[in-house]
Amino acid sequence: DIKSYQEIQTVVANVDAADCVTHRTLEGKSITRVRYFIRNNDRQFLMVTLPEKSRLWQAFSEGEPVKPAKTERNAILIPMKKSTMQGEDLRSFSIEIGYVTEVDKLSLKGDLLNALPAIDLPISHLRWTLYLPENYEYTKFEGPVKQVEQLAAAAIDANAKTMIDIPLQGKQFLFEKFLLVDET
DSSP states (O other): OOOOOOOOOOOSSSEEEEEEEEOOTTTSSEEEEEEEEEEEESSSSEEOOOOEEEEEEEEEETTEEOOOOEOSSSSSEOHHHHHHHETTTTTTTTEEEEEEEEEOOOOSSOOOOOOEESSSOOOOOEEEEEEEEEOOOOOOOSSSSESSSSOOOSSSSSOOOOSSOOOOOOOOEEEEEEEESSSS
């Protein structure tokens, strides 16, 4: 007996780790670098939706510049290569993006909105280092990521050379989350 069953969709690409760094200025600019470490079986593009009022600055794949495309809905498509085999596992490769966001200038009192891009792949481990201006008191952070005292060890080489340099000054805050699926 042969029966036909409905095929189910499986994950053909995964972000092992996303390593993010944001520097926010007093003048109303936020500069962010995100490095995605991806294992890809079949996908042609990584779809990235930047936060509102953001513009892409640079994009690299494995340290080489790439030319992203844009969809009708303003999502950015970054070309992805297929992962090579390393023993019995797929080897991850990096995609690095840098972008600038127009944000509200800091005031003596109020809320700050800091956001990362949404992507169309699950993320196993998100690490985010946020630098905010000195001489301000920051009291409460809310959102889907958890503030931590120290980042957990990454499954990737988070100290590998980056292509995009951004300032690493100000008060440092650390955030992370494990397993992001279908959430921005």
